[in-house]
Amino acid sequence: MGRRAFLSIIALGALGVTVGSKVQNFLGNSVGTGFGGLLPFGDRFRIYSITGNYPSISRRKYRLEVTGLVERPTVYTLSDLEAMPATAFKKTFQCVTGWKVPDVEWRGVQLSHLLDLAGVKPGAVALTFESYDGADTESLTLDQAHLPDVLVAYEMLGAPVTLEHGGPVRLYVAQMFGYKSLKWLSAIRVVDRVEPGYWEQNGYPVNGWLDGSTGPTNPTPGLT
Amino acid sequence: MTMARPTPASRTTLRVLRFDRVQRGAHWANALLFAILILTAIPLYFGSFFGVVLERHTVQEVHLWSGLALPLPLIVSVIGPWGRRMRRDVTRFNYWTRDEVRWLRTLGRSELEAEKFNPGQKLNAIFVAASIAVMLVTGAMLQWFHFFPVSLRVGATFVHDVFSFALTLVIVGHIYMALTRGTLRSMIDGTVSDDWVKRHAPQWLPVTDTEHTPPRQPPLS
Numbered sequence: 001m002g003r004r005a006f007l008s009i010i011a012l013g014a015l016g017v018t019v020g021s022k023v024q025n026f027l028g029n030s031v032g033t034g035f036g037g038l039l040p041f042g043d044r045f046r047i048y049s050i051t052g053n054y055p056s057i058s059r060r061k062y063r064l065e066v067t068g069l070v071e072r073p074t075v076y077t078l079s080d081l082e083a084m085p086a087t088a089f090k091k092t093f094q095c096v097t098g099w100k101v102p103d104v105e106w107r108g109v110q111l112s113h114l115l116d117l118a119g120v121k122p123g124a125v126a127l128t129f130e131s132y133d134g135a136d137t138e139s140l141t142l143d144q145a146h147l148p149d150v151l152v153a154y155e156m157l158g159a160p161v162t163l164e165h166g167g168p169v170r171l172y173v174a175q176m177f178g179y180k181s182l183k184w185l186s187a188i189r190v191v192d193r194v195e196p197g198y199w200e201q202n203g204y205p206v207n208g209w210l211d212g213s214t215g216p217t218n219p220t221p222g223l224t
Numbered sequence: 225m226t227m228a229r230p231t232p233a234s235r236t237t238l239r240v241l242r243f244d245r246v247q248r249g250a251h252w253a254n255a256l257l258f259a260i261l262i263l264t265a266i267p268l269y270f271g272s273f274f275g276v277v278l279e280r281h282t283v284q285e286v287h288l289w290s291g292l293a294l295p296l297p298l299i300v301s302v303i304g305p306w307g308r309r310m311r312r313d314v315t316r317f318n319y320w321t322r323d324e325v326r327w328l329r330t331l332g333r334s335e336l337e338a339e340k341f342n343p344g345q346k347l348n349a350i351f352v353a354a355s356i357a358v359m360l361v362t363g364a365m366l367q368w369f370h371f372f373p374v375s376l377r378v379g380a381t382f383v384h385d386v387f388s389f390a391l392t393l394v395i396v397g398h399i400y401m402a403l404t405r406g407t408l409r410s411m412i413d414g415t416v417s418d419d420w421v422k423r424h425a426p427q428w429l430p431v432t433d434t435e436h437t438p439p440r441q442p443p444l445s
Binding site (some may be wrong): 005009012013020099 | 269280318354355362378379386
């Protein structure tokens, strides 16, 4: 009886691993996001910060630098970004470690638009992103950066991006795992080779495609 | 000149050994690891609600290594010549009498003459032991995630979270019982009073702790 109970609990754990994603989806829909958002039953963000702090940048003082191998290095304010043509869609935020939050509303400027404005010089291959936290960095190839669902996002979940989610402005790379969507974006440098970012130096794949492949599953994702 | 007063001997009762050094050592090592794991889990899980004290990476490393060490106290205490009492108690968790099952079904309202452990204590031990295995495996899946497809990572996260909630509740209950039922001392100096045995474990013959004999009542399964 004792052994049976012991093995039953382990079997329950194993079952949970295999069907957990479905159970979580179901419970997430029935429990909702309010208080239920604190419980493991449902989809909720786990806030990661490399440094242990959130760099506090006011919306007024926020600046985004686009520099490197470009014709016109520029520094943008938040209102500059907000004045540009906006792109909005709902997409899943999927963390590489397993949790996800479906149907997150995103709004921002397509990264490709900023690159067009800056004028990428010949010889440029990749981008390096820097964060106001002073620790995180990320990379994308120029091809990846031109995907239409790569955003410099200033709205998330239907409101300005909060500090804990990387506000006022963060990157969102829809087709890659969450670690590619760098928070507290401070600078975009156009460079001549891929410089692996913080998480890549800690063992994560440089190309963080959601399906683990070498390319996007859906090269022309529908935008809404 | 002497005054009549109760001698200390009239207040001391016979003490019976409930847990030996090995068991107590394993228990407290286990408790320490659980405490570290829960404390480090809080900022990892509720990151958005607490001002974070340490770098996430540090917290994560402490959590990881404590987690990997978690089964060690149990394993070390059960193997080897020093683990005789521990092994004897582990076999106890597997023996369930009809009365005990009924006691559990009626949530403790039926009559029961308990052996060394009552059904609740047995269930606690079984649950914690099984959960250690589950937490270890799912935790390892989260750490070495690239060996697993995303759907299994989601499942492992889910199970790790749900079990951590359940474990925390069970541990809180365990501490509450230890503090209110006077059994804490048996985890400190290892002993309980003669009187305690009569009240809480009347069927327990302490001498059987070091013998390889089954409990007096026949096992149910």
